[in-house]
Amino acid sequence: MISANLSTESPYRGEITIAFHGALTDFFKSETEPIVVHFQLHEKTSLKHIVEALGVPHPEIGKIILNDKEVSLSYHPVRGDYIHLHPWQSKPPTDDDSEPRFILDNHLGKLTAYLRLLGIDALYSHEYNDERIAQIAAEQDRIVLTRDRGLLKRKVIQRGYCVRQDNPLSQLAEIIDHFQLLPYLQPFRRCPRCNGLLVKVDKQSILDQLLPLTRIYYNDFSRCSNCGQIYWKGSHYDRIKTILHRFTSIKDEEK
Numbered sequence: 601m602i603s604a605n606l607s608t609e610s611p612y613r614g615e616i617t618i619a620f621h622g623a624l625t626d627f628f629k630s631e632t633e634p635i636v637v638h639f640q641l642h643e644k645t646s647l648k649h650i651v652e653a654l655g656v657p658h659p660e661i662g663k664i665i666l667n668d669k670e671v672s673l674s675y676h677p678v679r680g681d682y683i684h685l686h687p688w689q690s691k692p693p694t695d696d697d698s699e700p701r702f703i704l705d706n707h708l709g710k711l712t713a714y715l716r717l718l719g720i721d722a723l724y725s726h727e728y729n730d731e732r733i734a735q736i737a738a739e740q741d742r743i744v745l746t747r748d749r750g751l752l753k754r755k756v757i758q759r760g761y762c763v764r765q766d767n768p769l770s771q772l773a774e775i776i777d778h779f780q781l782l783p784y785l786q787p788f789r790r791c792p793r794c795n796g797l798l799v800k801v802d803k804q805s806i807l808d809q810l811l812p813l814t815r816i817y818y819n820d821f822s823r824c825s826n827c828g829q830i831y832w833k834g835s836h837y838d839r840i841k842t843i844l845h846r847f848t849s850i851k852d853e854e855k
């Protein structure tokens with residue numbers, strides 16, 4: 601027989617162990633992997649709550665394994681649990697996959713422009729507050745990119761990522777790598793100003809809108825289907841090429 605003491609004690613009190621794997625270890629000072637944390641339960645608490653108390657944003661968490669079974673963040677751990685947390689993992693895309701779509705908080709304007717230059721769907725407005733960002737992410741199934749872990753605590757956010765790097769170009773490399781975006785890169789497809797899609801436009805039809813030298817030297821033009829801005833190879837083409845060469849050997853499409 602189990603003693604009366606133990607049998608009446610709440611299973612929601614006592615120690616649990618959590619192992620953080622992969623990129624989730626970035627939120628701890630230690631360099632080891634996995635990071636193993638012993639956590640004292642005092643009451644019935646969801647795993648989401650515990651993980652956030654430890655400083656790890658819940659939208660970065662993918663698989664959660666307890667005793668060889670998968671559980672969710674809404675699970676309430678009991679004494680003695682040993683839980684493995686793995687980061688959400690991008691998989692190489694299949695034909696069925698829709699392209700990943702992002703929404704960025706208003707400190708990541710430069711990263712937004714870079715993502716758009718490479719054709720990635722990146723929503724951004726300095727008018728969006730945290731609540732609006734979370735709402736749009738939920739409604740449109742967008743991944744939230746931010747450096748603010750507080751924003752990622754919002755429950756409606758399903759997928760998100762706390763950008764580690766400071767420098768915008770390093771951030772771009774980090775995001776391309778973390779979300780395996782290389783197959784999705786399509787330069788000259790999207791307007792860096794507004795995220796609208798670019799459509800090819802006949803030079804003759806916009807001749808009156810071009811500066812004299814542009815009229816002479818360039819022949820391939822696109823217009824943003826959203827804001828109307830006109831682009832040509834030359835305006836931001838070299839900039840894109842420079843960025844692209846940092847990540848990939850994608851061939852110059854110029855003909």
Ligand SMILES: [Zn+2]
Pocket residue numbers: 791792793794795796824825826827828829
């Ligand atoms: Zn535009």
